[in-house]
Amino acid sequence: MQLSNKDLLSIHNLTTSEVCKILTLSTKLKALQKAGTAHKLLAGKTLGMIFNKASTRTRVSFEVGMYQLGGHALYLNDSATQIGRGEPIEDTARVLSRYVDGIMIRTFSHDSVEQLAKFSSVPVINGLTDLLHPCQALTDLFTIQEYKDSFQGRKLTYVGDGNNMANSLMFAAAKVGMDITIACPAAYQPNAEILELAQNDALCTGAKIEITNDPLKACEQADVLYTDVWASMGNESETNIRATALKDYQINAQSFAVAKPDAILLHCLPAHRGEELTAEVFELHAQEIFDQAENRLHVQKAIMALLMSPENLL
Numbered sequence: 001m002q003l004s005n006k007d008l009l010s011i012h013n014l015t016t017s018e019v020c021k022i023l024t025l026s027t028k029l030k031a032l033q034k035a036g037t038a039h040k041l042l043a044g045k046t047l048g049m050i051f052n053k054a055s056t057r058t059r060v061s062f063e064v065g066m067y068q069l070g071g072h073a074l075y076l077n078d079s080a081t082q083i084g085r086g087e088p089i090e091d092t093a094r095v096l097s098r099y100v101d102g103i104m105i106r107t108f109s110h111d112s113v114e115q116l117a118k119f120s121s122v123p124v125i126n127g128l129t130d131l132l133h134p135c136q137a138l139t140d141l142f143t144i145q146e147y148k149d150s151f152q153g154r155k156l157t158y159v160g161d162g163n164n165m166a167n168s169l170m171f172a173a174a175k176v177g178m179d180i181t182i183a184c185p186a187a188y189q190p191n192a193e194i195l196e197l198a199q200n201d202a203l204c205t206g207a208k209i210e211i212t213n214d215p216l217k218a219c220e221q222a223d224v225l226y227t228d229v230w231a232s233m234g235n236e237s238e239t240n241i242r243a244t245a246l247k248d249y250q251i252n253a254q255s256f257a258v259a260k261p262d263a264i265l266l267h268c269l270p271a272h273r274g275e276e277l278t279a280e281v282f283e284l285h286a287q288e289i290f291d292q293a294e295n296r297l298h299v300q301k302a303i304m305a306l307l308m309s310p311e312n313l314l
Contacts, residue, residue: 139299156224157181167191
């Protein structure tokens with residue numbers, strides 16, 4: 001089990017032990033940061049951050065994370081690099097590999113991330129694609145672990161668009177043996193290939209994966225309720241269509257009435273109150289949501305440290 005110099009493109013590519021290793025180091029690094037104890041595990045290292053999509057949490061958490069680990073992060077967007085002028089991703093990968101110790105990319109096409117990793121000689125981290133959001137889903141596992149201690153016997157319910165978050169949460173739950181129910185309309189279900197792969201992963205841990213079009217039934221006896229925006233970046237032109245199709249797929253007081261009494265709410269943000277969730281439930285569970293947002297910092301630090309440094313230093 002050696003994560004050093006590996007890529008993190010999908011949670012599917014991680015073993016359960018590797019997921020647990022990331023969560024364990026996340027706990028350690030969070031405690032060190034809270035105590036004000038230096039942990040310069042990536043001193044002298046540099047991360048290249050490619051952004052083809054706008055970001056708040058991803059940019060700030062990776063950039064601050066590298067600083068806290070003793071390294072340096074470089075922000076690279078379309079207007080500041082040759083990527084925006086059509087330089088092939090394989091050339092970008094081979095050039096950046098000569099300069100930096102790791103690459104994080106936040107982009108649209110998952111194929112671009114796969115291609116970047118293929119030609120890069122340094123670790124590549126998927127910061128988000130239209131297909132997957134592994135760093136966020138690992139953060140969600142960490143947050144659930146903080147609130148619920150264990151994954152066994154727990155139920156995670158995701159309500160809304162079967163997007164990159166739904167895809168990644170299926171992989172995440174399957175790897176740790178946590179049951180997951182996805183509630184979405186027939187036209188907005190998770191990727192069929194991802195579902196099949198996640199179901200195969202679940203066979204190894206005993207997790208159950210369920211897809212339903214009944215949002216209220218999906219929330220029954222859930223330990224964790226989760227939602228995301230109805231129109232992700234790149235789908236803005238479908239905002240009105242999606243608002244109509246997903247109007248019944250909202251997390252609200254009725255959702256919590258059928259969930260477990262101590263159920264928590266997670267949202268990867270930004271949140272559209274009055275759409276995928278009500279303002280009331282958001283504010284009632286704001287502590288959990290903003291703990292989740294903070295945890296991006298700690299989990300991504302663990303990912304970078306494990307991928308970008310010799311494991312005997314950790």
